[in-house]
Amino acid sequence: MTDVLRVDPAKPDEELIARAAECLRGGGLVAFPTETVYGLGAHALDTAAVLRLFAAKERPASDPLIVHVPSIDDAMPLVDEMPRAARELAARFWPGPLTMVLKRSPQVPDVVTAGLGTVAVRVPVHLVARALLERARIPVAAPSANLFSRPSPTRAAHVVADLDGRIDIVLDGGATNVGLESTVIDLSGAVPTVLRPGAIDLDALQLVLPDVTSHRAAEGKPDATAAVRSPGMLAKHYSPKTPLYLYRGDRADALDLMKADARQRKARGESVVVLAYTEDVGELRDHGLRVVEFGVEADPPSVAARLYAALREADELGAHVILARTITTSHPLSAAIQDRLRRAAVIATP
Ligand code: TXA
Numbered sequence: 041m042t043d044v045l046r047v048d049p050a051k052p053d054e055e056l057i058a059r060a061a062e063c064l065r066g067g068g069l070v071a072f073p074t075e076t077v078y079g080l081g082a083h084a085l086d087t088a089a090v091l092r093l094f095a096a097k098e099r100p101a102s103d104p105l106i107v108h109v110p111s112i113d114d115a116m117p118l119v120d121e122m123p124r125a126a127r128e129l130a131a132r133f134w135p136g137p138l139t140m141v142l143k144r145s146p147q148v149p150d151v152v153t154a155g156l157g158t159v160a161v162r163v164p165v166h167l168v169a170r171a172l173l174e175r176a177r178i179p180v181a182a183p184s185a186n187l188f189s190r191p192s193p194t195r196a197a198h199v200v201a202d203l204d205g206r207i208d209i210v211l212d213g214g215a216t217n218v219g220l221e222s223t224v225i226d227l228s229g230a231v232p233t234v235l236r237p238g239a240i241d242l243d244a245l246q247l248v249l250p251d252v253t254s255h256r257a258a259e260g261k262p263d264a265t266a267a268v269r270s271p272g273m274l275a276k277h278y279s280p281k282t283p284l285y286l287y288r289g290d291r292a293d294a295l296d297l298m299k300a301d302a303r304q305r306k307a308r309g310e311s312v313v314v315l316a317y318t319e320d321v322g323e324l325r326d327h328g329l330r331v332v333e334f335g336v337e338a339d340p341p342s343v344a345a346r347l348y349a350a351l352r353e354a355d356e357l358g359a360h361v362i363l364a365r366t367i368t369t370s371h372p373l374s375a376a377i378q379d380r381l382r383r384a385a386v387i388a389t390p
């Protein structure tokens with residue numbers, strides 16, 4: 041049985057937080073909202089609890105977890121050392137949607153790090169997450185609270201849809217703020233490297249660490265061509281069950297290509313649904329297409345906030361294919377939106 045507990049995200053009920061914290065301390069599994077997406081928490085120093093977490097998500101053991109703590113001081117016992125770069129980033133971005141990969145201490149069980157010599161740590165800013173971590177007084181390993189390979193959950197209902205009966209508690213604090221996962225930066229090597237783009241973009245990181253770079257896989261283009269050549273090589277993350285086709289390029293070209301493809305598919309008897317920016321909805325409907333709106337292209341935060349929910353909604357329509365186009369607005373969130381769209385897609389058009 042999974043208990044869903046409603047909490048006020050601005051002022052979480054202390055008794056409910058205490059109940060969830062006790063559950064975590066006892067080795068249970070608790071889903072909770074963060075500013076990015078919902079996380080599924082387990083006691084990070086309890087190997088049995090972490091193994092239950094992997095089982096509940098059907099996540100492969102080779103994929104390491106992020107450990108959540110209430111402050112940088114609480115991260116100290118988990119890491120071998122806290123380099124200056126990490127302290128500077130923490131001073132600027134913690135609490136907040138930044139995850140740092142650091143050399144680990146022996147305290148952290150192998151199951152958490154998938155046997156790596158590093159550990160990922162993050163201090164979330166969401167009040168429910170903070171209250172839970174402060175109350176539990178243990179480091180909490182928390183991946184996104186979805187079944188492996190499903191879109192990350194941005195509402196409690198998404199968690200319930202994937203994990204009902206598999207976990208103990210869902211703290212329902214409403215929709216998450218950002219809607220996309222944290223930026224992951226690796227500080228364990230010579231050059232700080234972004235492994236996953238997120239709400240904190242490269243420009244913001246460079247103001248603190250001028251030499252930070254982005255991993256090729258986090259940049260977009262090289263991987264997208266790899267996806268066309270060999271879809272199996274692309275890590276299947278964030279994806280709907282329905283195949284998603286992504287149209288690149290400027291708005292007019294991408295829309296024309298999308299409409300032409302949709303026409304052909306419908307002629308073959310396929311049903312099509314388009315994940316559409318608000319700006320495109322009228323034009324696509326006029327063309328007789330079914331649409332799920334996923335935010336205003338000119339306002340990327342609205343797209344980030346809606347993206348995963350829209351992917352789930354589009355999936356539920358049971359169409360043969362989902363069509364979408366890449367975001368063309370320049371914004372700190374655009375790289376992360378592009379990254380998630382690309383990973384959700386089976387194929388990106390050149
Ligand atoms: O916003 C977020 O980060 C959310 C919320 C719940 O905090 N969590 C999240 O966790 O997205 P998850 O497990 O879905 O993604 C964790 C990412 C994965 O890409 C994983 O490979 C990477 O972090 N990661 C974890 N530990 C790592 C390590 N030691 N070295 C490199 N990458 C690591």
Ligand code: MG
Binds near residue numbers: 183184192
């Ligand atoms: Mg995830």
